[in-house]
Amino acid sequence: MIRVLVDDDEALIRTGFQHILDAAGDIEVVAAVSGRQALAETARLHPDVVLLDIRMPDVDGLTILERLRALPAPPVVAMLTTFDTDEYVAAALRMGAAGFLLKDTDPEHLAVQVRTLAADGVVLSPKVTSTVVDGYLAGRTRSSAAVERLSAREREILVLLAEGLSNGDIAARLYLGVGTVKDHVSAILTKLKVNGRVQAALVAERAGLLRGDR
Template sequence: MIRVLVVDDEAMIRTGFQHILDAAHDIEVAAAVPGGQALRTAQDTRPDVVLLDIRMPDVDGLTVLAGLRRLPHPPVVAMLTTFDMDEYVATALRSGAAGFLLKDTDPEELPFLVRTLADGGTVLSSKVTRTVVDGYLNAGPRETAAHSLARLTDRERDVLVLIAEGLSNADIGTRMHLSTGTVKDHVSAILGKLEVDGRVQAALLAERAGLLKEPRGEDGG
């Protein structure tokens, strides 16, 4: 079972997400709480995935994210918002968030997105992906990004392209005929060499460098 913690200041949002996710056979909502209770609840319930409101009146979502990242076993965190152009999104992603969802996400898609997050994939709402990417592309010169990617092996660059496509570790393994453990090793090496905190940052760095426009072999070799 994938254990999920829902953190939002609105009780209606918490209840709605809980009903949707609890209906899935492989997902259970460990708790649904406002921001002020998030860290203590995460420590008590040890969720696999946290869906975290980025703007809350009692505590800032970025503050909660930082606290979650410091836990001994940090969960995967995706940020929630009602805004399709949120100035905090880039900061959250740079701080280690694995994705970004609008609160009006299609209920039928929500369990799939949670599974993707739990399996190491990244999730970005299609309504805001272009805005987020543009923010990263404007954050630094392409030459700097290309220099960072030069540290990667050919195989790692192929894995990075699939990360940028949003594939989970298992899906990358299937595509490249590798074990999930080997993919995890490649991902760890990629994040270390690129000096980023998460898959989203690595993917956007790849786009800034122009890697996603390059042709690559079908088998990833």
């Protein structure tokens, strides 16, 4: 059972997400809270995934993200936002968020995205804009040049990683051992000079790998 905590200041969003996810069968919303309550409830309930509103009246979502990421066993955190051009999104990704979802995400896709997050996959709204990607990549090596450092196998794994597949899924797809995939992912992150899977996925998107330009 995947344990999820939803943190949003809008009661309608909290209730809607809880109803959709609880109906999935393999997902349990252990708490639906607002603002700073997420910190105490996460420490108490140990959810696997936290869906965190990036903008709330009483507290900055980035502040909560930072404190959640500092926990000894931090949950996977994905940011909830109303606008795909929210300037906070790039900052959240740099701080270790596992992705972001728009609040109008199709209910049919929400449970799938939570399962992906729980399996250490990457979740980015299909409406990710070049503005968000550029905001994250500002000041970094050009994506195309960075990708050229990768071997053919590493590029293949990067594409699957960017599509949201976990290490286990990639291993099954490519008939590799999970340990081998982990080694490749570590090499990819090092060569791209990024800190995590989401950042690597953004590099792949910016370099055109997800549009078949490879």
